[in-house]
Amino acid sequence: MGYLADFSYLFFPSYCAGCGYALYKNENTLCLKCLIALPRAGIHDFPGNKLEKIFWGRAHLESVSAFLYMPRHGMAHRLMHELKYRNNPELGVHLGKLFGLELSDSVRMNSFDAIIPVPLHPKKFQKRGYNQSACIAQGIAESLGSIVILDNLCRRTDTATQTKKSRYQRWENVSDIFAVERPEELAGKRLLLIDDVITTGSTIEGCAEVLKNIPGVILSVAALAIPVH
Numbered sequence: 001m002g003y004l005a006d007f008s009y010l011f012f013p014s015y016c017a018g019c020g021y022a023l024y025k026n027e028n029t030l031c032l033k034c035l036i037a038l039p040r041a042g043i044h045d046f047p048g049n050k051l052e053k054i055f056w057g058r059a060h061l062e063s064v065s066a067f068l069y070m071p072r073h074g075m076a077h078r079l080m081h082e083l084k085y086r087n088n089p090e091l092g093v094h095l096g097k098l099f100g101l102e103l104s105d106s107v108r109m110n111s112f113d114a115i116i117p118v119p120l121h122p123k124k125f126q127k128r129g130y131n132q133s134a135c136i137a138q139g140i141a142e143s144l145g146s147i148v149i150l151d152n153l154c155r156r157t158d159t160a161t162q163t164k165k166s167r168y169q170r171w172e173n174v175s176d177i178f179a180v181e182r183p184e185e186l187a188g189k190r191l192l193l194i195d196d197v198i199t200t201g202s203t204i205e206g207c208a209e210v211l212k213n214i215p216g217v218i219l220s221v222a223a224l225a226i227p228v229h
């Protein structure tokens with residue numbers, strides 16, 4: 001078995017998603033050097049952190065955090081590109097697991113009844129073949145011993161009227177984009193909503209808007225990366 005594994009390694013080496021060099025056989029997805037160099041944000045246990053401030057006055061969230069800082073040309077940017085555009089859903093699961101391990105050590109964000117990825121637009125899903133936020137959610141759930149709930153928080157497909165509206169009007173109607181299919185499944189639960197990157201926060205705001213109508217829901221948010229300039 002070991003021999004076969006070594007043999008295949010000669011012909012099909014895996015490459016590090018961070019730096020592109022071949023991985024040693026005891027390495028998985030990221031080489032040790034990139035794993036150590038991950039630009040971790042480490043803000044999980046800081047109430048009022050820069051990510052939480054984005055949502056002040058916009059959404060009632062228990063806690064908000066991100067795994068990585070993402071400067072324009074840094075490693076997190078490369079990883080995000082690989083995850084979204086290079087057909088590498090496994091990278092999302094792997095980074096989600098690393099993120100989840102960090103969260104499991106945090107005080108505020110170590111336990112959730114369920115984890116919900118931000119749904120992808122159906123057209124994008126068709127093109128990409130996977131929802132990168134669902135991959136991240138799966139990895140986090142594995143590390144936290146929680147479950148992922150898919151296909152409950154949904155993106156409405158009837159957005160034809162949306163495209164006719166001005167940019168400002170679309171912003172105003174962001175909460176109309178999302179819907180909850182089975183509210184009873186989420187009632188009374190402590191939920192963690194997952195996105196890949198948080199920029200303006202309007203996507204999360206739209207999701208929170210529909211989730212807050214469910215009785216007893218306590219909502220936190222975690223993103224894989226937050227841009228820094």
Ligand SMILES: [Zn+2]
Nearest residue numbers: 016019031034
């Ligand atoms: Zn590397």
